[in-house]
Amino acid sequence: MTRADVLIIGGGIAGIGAGAELAADRSVCVLEAERQIGYHATGRSAAIFIRNYGNATLRALNAAAAGFLEAPEGVSERSLLSPRGEMMVATEDELDALEAYCSGAEGLERLSPAQAVELVPILRPEIIAGAAIERDAQDIDVDRMLSGYARLLKQRGSRVETDAPVTAIRRDAGLWQVTAGGRSYQAPLLVNAAGAWSAAVARMAGATPIPLHPLRRSAAILPAPEGYDLRAWPLFVSASERWYAKPEAGKLMVSPADEDPVEPHDAWADDMVLAEGLYRFEQAVSISVTRVEHSWAGLRSFAPDRTPVVGHDPECEGFFWLAGQGGYGVQTAPALSRLTADLVAGTAPQLADAVIAALAPGRFAA
Known part of the structure; x- marks a missing residue:
């Protein structure tokens, strides 16, 4: 005992x-x-x-x-954070979602489509109706x-x-x-x-x-888009969370931002859910997804x-x-x-x- x-x-x-x-x-x-x-x-x-x-x-x-x-006394001798930034981009039908997110938020900066594309050059400017960035978002x-x-x-x-x-x-x-x-x-x-x-x-x-409900969230690692340096890119996400993407160790992590109810288990990515999410991501960018190097899923539990x-x-x-x-x-x-x-x-x-x-x-x- x-x-x-x-x-x-x-x-x-x-x-x-x-x-x-x-x-x-x-x-x-x-x-x-x-x-x-x-x-x-x-x-x-x-x-x-x-x-x-x-x-x-x-x-x-x-x-x-x-x-x-920023100062994790007893846990680490230096900050657990490093610069990244988070940028939300909205198509015309996502403007309400962007406004809802910005409501009551602090430290957000509105961006034009051109400014958004300057930060993430693979975005398609013609579909961006609005954008905002939280420059103080940081990697953990x-x-x-x-x-x-x-x-x-x-x-x-x-x-x-x-x-x-x-x-x-x-x-x-x-x-x-x-x-x-x-x-x-x-x-x-x-x-x-x-x-x-x-x-x-x-x-x-x-x-x-x-009532706590486990929801599956999937992600995939893609090769870095050829000809681009991802290191300074922020995390970028559709305003209604149809997908999000983030530089990850020289590659690009993309998630369908799925929330599928499941039973508690050692989660894995559903191929169809992942494919649908990567398709939504492709509609927002000027590159094609030709290869997935690795995929996984985790469970997020909500009241x-x-x-x-x-x-x-x-x-x-x-x-x-x-x-x-x-x-x-x-x-x-x-x-x-x-x-x-x-x-x-x-x-x-x-x-x-x-x-x-x-x-x-x-x-x-x-």
């Missing part, structure tokens, strides 16, 4: 980040089903920090995470962030157990009894950071499952209001939700990890009360 103050189910950036913060003053054990941490959504992230991405609650979390990402070094949090967790005397799929959970005499990977674990507090499997973990623990679920379960004693991060998990991890530690310790969070209320699991009680 391994005993700890906190058991965390899920070794993605949510569970590892929260574990590192919690380990500052309590013993933590993170249980990860796979043989390595960050195997699912974390390791398949687009890895970019966009301050204006998401609803008002998520934008508040982005703002709260920015300082840590996800590997360094995840490994840094894991190192900090271990330095603080806590542990990560890999190859430990959870098969049973019960609560007895104020303690959670968890069986994972054929071994037994015990703690008074259980944190559900299981990503696409969060609803299943809740059911196993006897908590009322919150109905597309806002993360973070906090103590109002009915299930000792059960803490850290789930539903959708496509914002990496960039909000520093803020949500700190919030988790504050809520567990009972200290005043740095986030506004309205943000904490918008995240609370109790919002689904009715």
